[in-house]
Amino acid sequence: MSIIQPPDKFKNDVNVWVDEAIWGHRFYNDQTPWLVFLEFLAVFRARQLDGRALDEPRSGDNHEAITYHVPRLIPLRELIFNNPHIQHIEASGKPDGEKWSSWHKSVSSDYDFWFLRERFGEFSRLARVIEFFQNTSIEPHRQRRWTSRFLFPYGPYCLYADLPGNPSGSPDRRFFARSGELLYLMLSRSGSGPELARMITDKLLREDDSWNRVATALLPDDYRIDAGAVSSSIGYLPYAERDEYKALAATWRQLLSLDLPGSTLLDPLMRLSSLHMLLYMLRRANEEIGDPSEPKFVLEIAAPRKTTLFELSSENLRANRMLSSRAIRAHVDSAKTDERWAKALEARVPVDAVRDYLVKRFAWKPEDGPPAGDPDTILDSLRSYAEKRHAQHVAKVHLEWARQIGLAVSRRGVGTWYSPSDALLKALVMCTVDEGREEFHRFLAKLYDRFNIVVGAQEAERAFGSLPTDQYAFTQNTQRLEQRLRTLGLLRRLSDDCAYVENPFRGQA
Amino acid sequence: MFGANLQDRQRQQYHAFSALEAFGIGKETDNRIDNLLIYGPYSKDEQYNKLVGIDEFYGGSAYQQFLRDYLEGERENIQEFMRALTRQRQRLFFSLPKGGDFEHWPLSVYQSAGQFLDFAEKLGSGGDTSKIVNSLVRGLNRTFCGMMIDEGSTLYLASSGGDGRGRIASILNFDIGVTRNRRDPYLKFTLAQDGLTPCLQIVDPAGSESTIIDYLEMQVTHFEYLMRVARGSLPASFSRQCYEDFLDFKLRLIERLSQLIGEEPLQGEVSLRAVTVDERGRPQAENIRITVGER
Numbered sequence A: 001m002s003i004i005q006p007p008d009k010f011k012n013d014v015n016v017w018v019d020e021a022i023w024g025h026r027f028y029n030d031q032t033p034w035l036v037f038l039e040f041l042a043v044f045r046a047r048q049l050d051g052r053a054l055d056e057p058r059s060g061d062n063h064e065a066i067t068y069h070v071p072r073l074i075p076l077r078e079l080i081f082n083n084p085h086i087q088h089i090e091a092s093g094k095p096d097g098e099k100w101s102s103w104h105k106s107v108s109s110d111y112d113f114w115f116l117r118e119r120f121g122e123f124s125r126l127a128r129v130i131e132f133f134q135n136t137s138i139e140p141h142r143q144r145r146w147t148s149r150f151l152f153p154y155g156p157y158c159l160y161a162d163l164p165g166n167p168s169g170s171p172d173r174r175f176f177a178r179s180g181e182l183l184y185l186m187l188s189r190s191g192s193g194p195e196l197a198r199m200i201t202d203k204l205l206r207e208d209d210s211w212n213r214v215a216t217a218l219l220p221d222d223y224r225i226d227a228g229a230v231s232s233s234i235g236y237l238p239y240a241e242r243d244e245y246k247a248l249a250a251t252w253r254q255l256l257s258l259d260l261p262g263s264t265l266l267d268p269l270m271r272l273s274s275l276h277m278l279l280y281m282l283r284r285a286n287e288e289i290g291d292p293s294e295p296k297f298v299l300e301i302a303a304p305r306k307t308t309l310f311e312l313s314s315e316n317l318r319a320n321r322m323l324s325s326r327a328i329r330a331h332v333d334s335a336k337t338d339e340r341w342a343k344a345l346e347a348r349v350p351v352d353a354v355r356d357y358l359v360k361r362f363a364w365k366p367e368d369g370p371p372a373g374d375p376d377t378i379l380d381s382l383r384s385y386a387e388k389r390h391a392q393h394v395a396k397v398h399l400e401w402a403r404q405i406g407l408a409v410s411r412r413g414v415g416t417w418y419s420p421s422d423a424l425l426k427a428l429v430m431c432t433v434d435e436g437r438e439e440f441h442r443f444l445a446k447l448y449d450r451f452n453i454v455v456g457a458q459e460a461e462r463a464f465g466s467l468p469t470d471q472y473a474f475t476q477n478t479q480r481l482e483q484r485l486r487t488l489g490l491l492r493r494l495s496d497d498c499a500y501v502e503n504p505f506r507g508q509a
Numbered sequence B: 001m002f003g004a005n006l007q008d009r010q011r012q013q014y015h016a017f018s019a020l021e022a023f024g025i026g027k028e029t030d031n032r033i034d035n036l037l038i039y040g041p042y043s044k045d046e047q048y049n050k051l052v053g054i055d056e057f058y059g060g061s062a063y064q065q066f067l068r069d070y071l072e073g074e075r076e077n078i079q080e081f082m083r084a085l086t087r088q089r090q091r092l093f094f095s096l097p098k099g100g101d102f103e104h105w106p107l108s109v110y111q112s113a114g115q116f117l118d119f120a121e122k123l124g125s126g127g128d129t130s131k132i133v134n135s136l137v138r139g140l141n142r143t144f145c146g147m148m149i150d151e152g153s154t155l156y157l158a159s160s161g162g163d164g165r166g167r168i169a170s171i172l173n174f175d176i177g178v179t180r181n182r183r184d185p186y187l188k189f190t191l192a193q194d195g196l197t198p199c200l201q202i203v204d205p206a207g208s209e210s211t212i213i214d215y216l217e218m219q220v221t222h223f224e225y226l227m228r229v230a231r232g233s234l235p236a237s238f239s240r241q242c243y244e245d246f247l248d249f250k251l252r253l254i255e256r257l258s259q260l261i262g263e264e265p266l267q268g269e270v271s272l273r274a275v276t277v278d279e280r281g282r283p284q285a286e287n288i289r290i291t292v293g294e295r
Helices: A008-013 A019-023 A033-049 A074-081 A086-090 A096-106 A115-120 A123-135 A179-188 A193-203 A210-217 A243-256 A262-289 A308-337 A339-345 A350-361 A375-392 A394-404 A422-432 A440-451 A457-464 A471-487 B008-012 B015-021 B031-039 B046-053 B064-071 B078-095 B113-125 B130-145 B220-231 B236-261
Strands: A067-070 A230-233 A408-411 A415-418 A437-439 A491-493 A499-502 B154-159 B171-177 B186-191 B198-204 B211-217 B269-277 B283-291
Touching (some): A019 A262, A019 A308, A033 A179, A033 A193, A033 A262, A033 A394, A086 A096, A086 A123, A115 A123, A115 B283, A123 A210, A123 B283, A179 A193, A179 A243, A179 A262, A193 A243, A210 B283, A243 A262, A262 A422, A308 A339, A308 A394, A308 A415, A308 A471, A339 A350, A350 A375, A375 A394, A394 A408, A422 A440, A422 A471, A437 A440, A440 A457, A440 A471, A440 A499, A457 A471, A471 A491, B031 B046, B031 B078, B046 B078, B064 B078, B113 B186, B113 B198, B130 B154, B130 B220, B154 B236, B171 B186, B171 B236, B198 B236
Antiparallel strands (some): A067 A230, A437 A499, B154 B171, B171 B269, B186 B198, B198 B211
């Protein structure tokens, strides 16, 4: 696996290049899996317009140099997310004409919205459409600034940039923090980029989707979509090829070929993409540490009483969360095995030579001026600075994403452990069961093969080498999963006593 | 029969017992039958003598003593009394005479199982199924739209926007008749390949050999769910599974119908149909036309 050298400008932008060197530029905890997915779609759409969607050749050993442009669509967003009086005016019971005029008075915007009257006719229709978009928006329960609220991506005109409080300012990269760019790069380096791009274009970003077209009706005629678009150059992903990219692409291919409207595929795509990215992060961390073992997620299927699997699962989660910090330490410490370290120690002034070496290698810009002390002390201060920085954001990604995609739960006074939500289970079935149905135990084996998910005893043996706790606990765990899948309509036990997991969207008709 | 002589953990190992247990026979209560069991011995009820009293070993005499305590206000052996009642209900489930005043299916989870068998039989023999179809379609409409719709002659396929999994779906995609139609797709019930299970089909008459657009085999749980929803209740125990099954079916169906008969988008205009329910439970579709600038 070859590492691509990062573009210099990214290294110049950060205070120390450690997290980014290990995982890429960058993962960030404020960017939830939905926002990763939306950012990906925005990049995809921009590149699609340039005729290059997921088809991004690199020149030689260089990183892709991609600049993409994402529209701001401010009038559309003002109408939906910064339009507090509309429902109140709609409920006032005034005649239609009065509703229009009092609404116009209530709106403070650079845009003149009178054109909407001609398009919608009645005020109540506009109010209904706005309400519809609000109700179906992404993560509506989160209290984010209105410029960081997003429409459900019905089509290309529902995609736009994340913006700071002042919508004409330049983006602060808080919610579109480049993880979506990394997802884009992963898929584009998977070897199936163009094929996926065709499927995404056909299935997900359809111009003729009714709601996509309604969204365009909320933009003034003379509004130029490309005016003031946000231009960015794409983030950094270290490895040119990895198995995780291929596994990710396989998941996308499987979901996109299901017999379902594109809109219902977004939720499973969002969850499983982040799951693949979590696995990528764990594997990269193991590589830095030099641990050859495979990562794993031991799931406790919700039980009425505390089970031994609960302990195992929370221990497993704790270890996975710690892994990234261990990787940071290992990465910094690897500086000492480099011959440049040995050379620096032999220099005339070793302290200066070591400092120069570390500053250069890690693009380190010490906050309190150049560090002093002997070479090991300098390395210590670099390490603790990198750890501190890691702890602020990247270290939090694992738990945040695991919870958001329904892989883990936290309960006050109980703890945090891996336990799947219904939506995640459904997504897993949709993507894992190809032939319409799959025997239950083979399904469990596939979950481990593809996502390193451990539910039953056999997979536990494969993951741990030997059974970490008594077999009965795992048997009960699988029985609970069977029961759960049955109530979700995803499993049937036939008269020959074989249980089959069924993918409701495949193998019929 | 139910493995009551075994301990719970032993019993759970046998699939046959857990399958039978799922019918809830003995646990499910029916007011009329419980009245008969409790007050029958004292009201000189003829039915009681015929159905319960007549059996000297396992009938009335098997629980009389608990019943007397219970009626006199003694609550010490209440658990024992409940178990005795359960046994009596189980006995009645198997011993009620066919065509008598009491039906035995209400003593199980599947209260409509009688209708289910009747329905399947009529589908096979070509009898009149219109009443049951009407109830089933009403149940489907309520499930698909999340509204209290009282309409059983047209199937309404509506979506909720977003990822399509919202409970309330108010944007109407398609409405499909339940009578055979030469031009438009319609819904019909028939028997599945096994010749036993009713099967819901959406048929496209325009296709070469009356193509089946999609189908759903009606398990007894599906049938029970729709009948109960049509009557206005939402049983918690199996509603989840059935709801998911029907929702998946709806999403799949909307996708296929859109490919098949979806209208080409009009230039410069979007036309949507919003569906609401009037006070008499009839769905009302309102056309919303929006002018769209060209992009």
